[in-house]
Amino acid sequence: MESVPTYAQAIAFYIAAGIAVFGALMVIMNRHPVISAVYLVLSFFAVAAIYVLLRAHFIAAAQVLVYAGAIAVLFVMVIMLMNLGPRHLHGGRVTLVKTLGVVGSLSILLLFLLLFLRQATRLVGPAETDWATFGTTEAVARVLFTEYLLPFEIASILLLAAIVGAIVLARRWEE
């Protein structure tokens, strides 16, 4: 763990956390998926800010590029292709499933907070960490291309399979 964070970092954390939670809530509360997609981008950006606080600079940049960029654009493109009308967006009633869903989610949140947080914060890592270079592109790349080279290459094959699969699934087959 790093040395004591400053108050400015604490304030930045609370602002970013508030924006992230607000964005996430608006994602699940909006009726139209386009508005949800825009709030999804907001939430992803706020989480990227928290990554910077946690000294994960490379991952923060990747978060903005992959999540806030590529994934959000993909969502908006698909919504645009679907051309949803009011017919498709009729809201549901409050059913037993919905009530149980909310209640169950909240109880699992309580479980997370009560059971795991206290035990997790007692973990201690190795003391010697170079905080000046922690999480920079160079440091992450060094680990990625030495220790985790095989998973990295497998990820490229997974991406290729996803590209081919998406094209095959989404194209219109002529009869």
Next chain:
Amino acid sequence: MLLNIGLGHFLGLSAVLFVIGMTGVLVRRNVLIVFMSIELMLNSANLAFIAFAWHLGDLTGQVFVFMVMVVAACEVAVGLAIVLALFRNRDTVNIDEIRIMKW
């Protein structure tokens, strides 16, 4: 306590974001918003990884987040292709109306 942020704060935020995503999956019937909620849940798991990487001073967590992002990108590409194909065939985005695989 409030101004001295530590691992617990980040894990708490991660848990809150995860539960918001889970609520979205359970409550919403629009398949696109269910997908976005799944992305929120993956993202909150990433936040937990990054928080532990920071807490333990170990870059392995950040490499793992990179892999999770790859899987999330694949999942969105293939999943949205499936949604698009379903929408072309059934003309609906309500997952209650798509129940061919439900017995």
